[in-house]
Amino acid sequence: MRIVNGKKSKIWDDPWICEVPLVKWPTFIDCNQLEKLVYVQELFNESGWNGQLIEKCFGDDLKNKIEIIQVDMEGGDDHWIWKDSKLGEASVRSAYWHLKSKEDLSVESDVDWRKIWNLKISQNVKIFIWKLMWGRLPVSD
Structure with missing residues (x-):
């Protein structure tokens, strides 16, 4: 989310920090x-973020994060931006790559999937290994 003037972004409900x-x-x-x-x-106050109010409400750590957010009081209204796109607009392609990058973090990078797919074992076993490594096995707690 891009904060411009803060008039449309809700403190509690919008992901502005x-x-x-x-x-x-x-x-x-x-x-x-x-x-x-x-x-x-x-x-805000007349010069930008109201540091005293922000610190009172959020504490010092969040105050530092909030004060990094740049605002432009005269630049129009707040609007949503897609961080994984150069233009800030969401697309199927950018959503795919966003999700793909999240998946890659969940499995160790040293797994050579080509070796697994080329093993002389049943296709079902290969798929089982894949599901196991990606945490996709349907199990109950």
Whole structure:
């Protein structure tokens, strides 16, 4: 999400600090102070971010993350951007590569899948190995 003027971005419901909205975070913040605030714009003062209010509501660590976010008070409205695209627009291709990069992190990179697929074993066993390595086996807890 790109914060421009903060008028349309909701503090709790929109992912304006990182990829997860605050409503889904553990409560390490002063929720009583934030109950009165709705839009990100309410965290601004005349010169930009209101550091004292942000620190009171979110603490020092989140304050540092928030103050890094650049705002442009006269640049229009807030809008969604797709971080995995040069133009900031989502496409099937960029979504595919985004998900592919996430998958690659979950399996050790030293697995040579060509060797596994070329083994002289049943195709079912190969698929079982693949599912096992990618955590795709249907099991119950």
